[in-house]
Amino acid sequence: MLTKRLKDDNWALHQIAERQETPGSLIKGQMPREGYVGMIAQQVLINRVLDDAMRGAIKSDPRVGELVLEEQMLSPYLIEDAAYFGLDLDAIEPNPGTARFIEHIGAHKDQPLHLLGLHYVRLGACNGNRFVARVVRKAYELGEEGTRYLDPFGETQRDKWMEFKNALDAMPFDEAEQDQVFDGTRAAYVAAINLDLDEAMSAEALLEQHGKTLDKKAFEEGHSVHVPSPHG
Numbered sequence: 001m002l003t004k005r006l007k008d009d010n011w012a013l014h015q016i017a018e019r020q021e022t023p024g025s026l027i028k029g030q031m032p033r034e035g036y037v038g039m040i041a042q043q044v045l046i047n048r049v050l051d052d053a054m055r056g057a058i059k060s061d062p063r064v065g066e067l068v069l070e071e072q073m074l075s076p077y078l079i080e081d082a083a084y085f086g087l088d089l090d091a092i093e094p095n096p097g098t099a100r101f102i103e104h105i106g107a108h109k110d111q112p113l114h115l116l117g118l119h120y121v122r123l124g125a126c127n128g129n130r131f132v133a134r135v136v137r138k139a140y141e142l143g144e145e146g147t148r149y150l151d152p153f154g155e156t157q158r159d160k161w162m163e164f165k166n167a168l169d170a171m172p173f174d175e176a177e178q179d180q181v182f183d184g185t186r187a188a189y190v191a192a193i194n195l196d197l198d199e200a201m202s203a204e205a206l207l208e209q210h211g212k213t214l215d216k217k218a219f220e221e222g223h224s225v226h227v228p229s230p231h232g
């Protein structure tokens, strides 16, 4: 099944992504408020470009059109958050990692299934970001306003994610097409990890660097240990 592969063969990159400066300090509640607002600003730039690219993919491949819903476009939530913090969208400068991510999207704008892989990761990240949202709300005394991007679907997160995954598994993609989606997911993890790095690292270099410390079992257990329950 495609989504099983997307999850099982990317766990190491997911673990590396979780460890990076921005997600790592956000989940621990150690990120200063201006760092959080800066993250929102950078994500506005990335997600605006990815939303546009997804609209192109929806037109060029009807299967992508069936899978990707308007409510999954993430820039509107980010723009709401940015407005809450009084950000001037025209004044945001991309940092090097953002510029690389945007360049990557542009270079694949005619590959709807690669784009679908990029989209899968930003949508899947909402599962973890829902937990991050809880910490962020407490740390900066926010409600839903200012944290829409982290938690766009609220209580329906889990059901909507399962629906998306089931629809993806039911979609007739041949093996080569599934590979394209998979490549997109890997590229998205790598681009996200590199958001915090001035000099980009490849997937191979990242896996080599973290290799000895990666642990699938600890990783799976770690989710339940360091992530508080959204209801608790």
Ligand code: HEM
Binding pocket: 003, 006, 007, 008, 014, 017, 018, 023, 024, 027, 120, 121, 122, 123, 124, 125, 126, 127, 128, 129, 131, 132, 188, 189, 192, 193, 223, 227
């Ligand atoms: C503090 C950081 C993070 C935490 C605590 C976290 C936690 C989680 C959790 C609990 C899940 C649900 C796992 C499951 O359904 O079994 C998940 C899924 C996922 N996360 Fe994260 N995550 C974090 C950061 C990230 C980042 C930075 C990315 C990507 C850029 C990301 C991408 C994903 C994806 C794509 C999924 C869906 C996996 C799949 O089923 O294929 N996460 N995360």
